[in-house]
Amino acid sequence: MSKPHLELTGVEMAFDTPKGPFIALDNINLKIQKGEFVSLIGHSGCGKSTVLNIVAGLLQASRGGCVLDGHEVNSPGPERAVVFQNHALMPWLTVYENVELAVRQVFRKSMTRQERKDWITHNLELVNMAHAANKRPGEISGGMAQRVGIARALAMKPSVLLMDEPFGALDALTRAHLQDSLMEIQQELNNTVIMITHDVDEAVLLSDRIIMMTNGPAATVGEDLHIDLPRPRNRVALADDAKYVHYRQEVLSFLYEKQRKLESLNSRRGSSAKPEAPAAKHSASA
């Protein structure tokens, strides 16, 4: 294989707590090729978001590091655009102005005013939101706002698109709808994407690869599953597909047999261990 597009090597993340350092992530190694769609899946609190934030540059790994196209990542930047769970649009700006803020910042020098305008409109059309360009985020639904969040991220022309549970806050139907849109966009743009999800079906449907993470503390990559399903994918047709069912089975068995949430109790040190409510009941929904 060629040199990886994005590489995480020996990433460890320790947070300082009054009781001493808490090791959240331990020795994460990951190589991602250009154009790959990778999902990170794992139980709540396993550090998926921490991995994403390290790639985004919003957090610094305590040890190890992240290299993108031969450059070390140590601060945030628009080439690693992030789609946040709760859209994170500026509520005082219209849909258009939100995308404009990003486009003006990134392409201030490289595009003329007219080019920027066309590019903003193009991205809003890509997510079918051009009709609401002059609305504020408070005036549109959560699903629509998330589309705009995606448009804003895509408008930065990122070399990696990072998505932090992008559809987690949406209802099942809207989620399915947005997943389909995302697949279409991905088909067209062939971006490199890292997406965090709780949702097994979402992971299998969208990804080229699913990275399954073990439970924290000291979470690491448990299994790395390649999803070899032809694209474009159709959720209805796939529901019966033997391969799809098999992949789904693999992820479910990892999450609920090999990495049952209760297991973490054994690894907690000392007497401070309290039974923890199984926090991941909802992960297999939808």
Add this chain to the structure above:
Amino acid sequence: MTTLSARISQSMASGSRQLLSGIQPGEWLSQGKQLLLPLVGILVFLGFWHLAAPQVETSLGAFPGPVQVWEQSGQLWQEHVSQRERADKFITMQEERNARILADNPEADVRIRDYPGAPTFLDQVVTSLLTVLAGFALASLIAVPLGIVFGLNRYFQAAVNPLIQIFKPVSPLAWLPLVTMVVSATYVSDDPMFEKSFLTSMITVTLCSLWPTLINTSVGVAAVNPDLLNVSQVLRLSFWTHVRKVVLPSSVPMIFTGLRVSLGIAWMVLIAAEMLAQSPGLGKFVWDEFQNGSSQSLSRIMVAVLAIGFIGFLLDRVMLLIQRKVAWNE
């Protein structure tokens, strides 16, 4: 208090709008009630006042009822009008005399004097308004930028917080002597741009009214949604762009809440400061009437009390209108 009155007048405004545009009978009743109830409240209050006031005997006669106060407000207006006429006459006479002197001797040194009459009630209202606006503007100019700095940097905030907590509850009357002394000592000029009394009142107002804006601004700035801060980082916004495009708009609602509280405090503080410092304004008017002790004094003071309340209410409404224009969440 302010929000209640704001809501009442808001509903009154919407009520009258509804009346113009034809509405359902059921709604009409509720809209009518919304318009009616405040009126009922005011009328009941006036009735109580009218009945209770004569029962209160003071050394200056019975406490004035609404009728006497109404008459006295007309009186004050008349005094203002006649004073203006005399002032105009004085100015024209002076101009004519100066013109005559200059016609006789072009080299002559003509003096232009201001009308020496005492300021009327309305003059005092204008003085007070100018003072409060100047003090409030100065307070805002200090408090908003400082609040942003404190809100952005939690170390700074932690360092300054005890100072804010200590100075915030200080009464204007405590500041006043210090401010007076400092102003008299430092503001020495042959041709002063402002009266010293104006500066003293204004600075006292500033010192007392900047705290709510300062605290609200810093809280608003510190409470910017962390997701939006992350967006700003991902976009690599420069510090100034970050402040201008993310921090400021996000904290505008909180800043305005602070500004409205500050303006209310500024107005209250000003009256007390003018009274104590004998600097021109409504406070001095009240104090002078109190010292004057004529049979009309209490009515005149009552006119001032109502005027103070009404102006305070109007100031808050103006701030609310500005807030509606500026803030994105309204």
